[in-house]
Amino acid sequence: MAALPSFRPQLIDSLRHYNRALFRQDLMAGLTVGIVALPLAMAFAIASGVPPQAGIFTAVIAGFLASLLGGTKLCVTGPTGAFIVIIYGIVMKYGVANLIICTFMAGAMLVLMGLLRLGQVIKFFPMPLITGFTNGIAVLIFLTQLKDFFGLPVAQMPAGFFAVIDTLRQQLPLFDPLTLVISIASLLLILLWPKRFNSRLPGPFVALVLATLTVSLFQLPLETIGSKFGGIPQGLPAFTGLDVDLEHLSDLLGPAFTIALLGAIESLLCAVVADSLTGDKHDANQELIAQGIANMVVPFFGGIPATGAIARTATNIGNGGKTPVAGIVHALLLLLVILVAAPLAAYIPLAALAAILIAVALKMGDWDIRKAALFPKQDTAILIVTFALTVIFDLTIAVEIGLLMAAVLFIRRMAASTSVQQLRPEHAQLFERHSIAGKSVPAGCVAYRVEGALFFGAADTIDQLASQPSTVRVVILQLHRLVMLDTTGLLALSTLNQRLQEQDRTLILCGAGNEVTSMLRNARLAHEMGVGNIQPDLTTALQRAEEVLTSGVVWG
Structure with a gap:
């Protein structure tokens, strides 16, 4: 529980160096x-x-x-x-x-x-x-x-437009x-x-x-x-004093x-x-x-x-x-x-x-209607x-x-901005650790990237990842462009992991920031997946994928 804010009026600090000027x-x-x-x-x-x-x-x-x-x-x-x-x-x-x-x-x-x-x-x-x-x-x-x-000649204006x-x-x-x-x-x-x-x-x-x-x-x-x-x-x-009418207090x-x-x-x-x-x-x-x-x-x-x-x-x-x-x-x-x-x-x-x-x-009032033309x-x-x-x-x-x-329009915007894209070698290199450029995805592995927010309005965008060709044994999901993750998003990741495990497939998450990584661990999702399947970047995730494909281990 967060501590109560300290009671410190600005006047106290202002009087510290107060003078006649x-x-x-x-x-x-x-x-x-x-x-x-x-x-x-x-x-x-x-x-x-x-x-x-x-x-x-x-x-x-x-x-x-x-x-x-x-x-x-x-x-x-x-x-x-x-x-x-x-x-x-x-x-x-x-x-x-x-x-x-x-x-x-x-x-x-x-x-x-x-x-x-x-x-x-x-x-x-x-x-x-x-x-x-x-x-x-x-x-x-x-x-x-x-x-x-x-x-x-009106005694009092009525209420109501x-x-x-x-x-x-x-x-x-x-x-x-x-x-x-x-x-x-x-x-x-x-x-x-x-x-x-x-x-x-x-x-x-x-x-x-x-x-x-x-x-x-x-x-x-x-x-x-x-x-x-x-x-x-x-x-x-x-x-x-205050004349309180307890019977009608709730109306107020x-x-x-x-x-x-x-x-x-x-x-x-x-x-x-x-x-x-x-x-x-x-x-x-x-x-x-x-x-x-x-x-x-x-x-x-x-x-x-x-x-x-x-x-x-x-x-x-x-x-x-x-x-x-x-x-x-x-x-x-x-x-x-x-x-x-x-x-x-x-x-x-x-x-x-x-x-x-x-x-x-x-x-x-702000009566400049020209500003409305600048608004979405x-x-x-x-x-x-x-x-x-x-x-x-x-x-x-x-x-x-x-x-x-x-709120509804914001949720729609956030959901519309969330996408899952398959990483391909032809993608431009943005960050060496996270870019697919110059790296090879081993056979039997497929890599995706989540962009935007994975929250209650967009959690279903990753459902599609549970359906993979029979040749795919490892799914990598890159999270370095994930701007927000909430409980619904966490549950969606957990559900995806369970569905892939039921198919003898492995989910590897990589590139998550410190806050998202902390959420994954606190929610015990890291334990469900296996600590080896949470990697800091795409390079180590691909290495982990090769280990899984070579050894045949799904979890761990």
């Missing part, structure tokens, strides 16, 4: 990220069907804990757009109280993933699958924000022109804001401030955080697993992006444990699910952040906003927050199916079916 860089980067995170945290919370303070509390608590305990230096954690559709669906179906329980359960699952060393889970999700559900989530975010973007489309179809003619003007102006400012200013004064923050000042100074009759939620409470979030396992799965994917993707920008190397298992702890704590303070945020992480790196201290500074700045400036949030128009989220949705058709099919299922049904179904499609 590093702190100045972390301070400026953390303040900038905090300014970026403020409007996003509120917008994500409102779009998820919870009060805006839930988003800020989450950014403070989860952002602080993930930076304190995480396995990356510069990833910033908080509520993200990817969770909006999932959280909204849970709130509509199960209520906020059960969302809090789902968040805690998801956190426990993330901790367990880290302890079980599942930090490389991201490798099991092909990019077409990730692109498909990311684009699907972006479309859903876009659709759900049209209510506040147009100022539609078709219900949303039907509501928009009925209500769009009733849009509010004034709200639409503020929304469009805010969106254009965000999208057209010069990149050179973004590092110090982010576009979303500028749009939020200008829209708020405009609505307040001219007393425009637009819906605001104050009119809808009564503002944001000033002060620290109150600690509350599916939603909780969805949160945990998406949280793991988003966090590890964020860590990979951070590594690519900085050249660092993250500890995936430590990051999962930290994200899990953060998600287990935030529910007690009215928070929502959190994960690594790629945009905020890129902002952190782009503004000179060097250590996890930058993420801690970002969380402390948001805490200061709650303690000092919370009453001002009541004047923020929902139209500006909708514009911010629509900008997030537009930037979140099978990968394009995975992308399209995952995208459609995410939009029409939900992320859980999309990921399950997308992964199933990817």
Whole structure:
């Protein structure tokens, strides 16, 4: 049994040589990220069907804990757009109280993933699958924000793609022109804001401030955080316990697993992006444990699910952040906003927050359809199916079916690439030890080579070797191009050996790598065949064949 991963946050190593210069860089980067995170945290919370303070509390608590305990230096954690559709669906179906329980359960699952060393889970999700559900989530975010973007007279948008489309179809003619003007102006400012200013004064923050000042100074009759939620409470979030309904707890396992799965994917993707920008190397298992702890704590303070945020992480790196201290500074700045400036949030128009989220949705998706032409058709099919299922049904179904499609198509590809070829003198010489060139196969012997993977999807490719002409007494099977061997493949080799022995024939395996050779020995196949019939290369295998043909020994 593998040992549990060591608990060693990146902050420990970062503080070893910490100094004032590093702190100045972390301070400026953390303040900038905090300014970026403020409007996003509120917008994500409102779009998820919870009060805006839930988003800020989450950014403070989860952002602080993930930076304190995480396995990356510069990833910033908080509520993200990817969770909006999932959280909204849970709130509509199960209520906020059960969302809090789902968040805690998801956190426990993330901790367990880290302890079980599942930090490389991201490798099991092909990019077409990730692109498909990311684009699907972006479309859903876009659709759900049209209510506040147009100022539609709808109390709350329904959950479900078709219900949303039907509501928009009925209500769009009733849009509010004034709200639409503020929304469009805010969106254009965000999208057209010069990149050179973004590092110090982010576009979303500028749009939020200008829209708020405009609505307040001219007393425009637009819906605001104050009119809808009564503002944001000033002060620290109150600690509350979890109201667990054991009778219906099993119903929450599916939603909780969805949160945990998406949280793991988003966090590890964020860590990979951070590594690519900085050249660092993250500890995936430590990051999962930290994200899990953060998600287990935030529910007690009215928070929502959190994960690594790629945009905020890129902002952190782009503004000179060097250590996890930058993420801690970002969380402390948001805490200061709650303690000092919370009453001002009541004047923020929902139209500006909708514009911010629509900008997030537009930037979140990968809309370059020309890339699809570069994909194999099978990968394009995975992308399209995952995208459609995410939009029409939900992320859980999309990921399950997308992964199933990817697995089946991968198995088909691997099986199609596996072949058994008879070695002939005219074959070109590739490696002297393994090439047939310059060697002679004695009469009564035939040699084959396996190429590709010998696994459950392709194990039957060697069945044909059991049928040989009556003159053949020795079959050599070359394994130096075998890229993978699983239990089914081992059983197929064992069956082939038994069938040949029943015919008084000998099977000789040669050229296997260290890992395959170890599998043959651990599975006792080497004992069944006889140690003399496992050879390191083709030359020694041919010598062994001559011995068998001369002596008449089949096994040994």
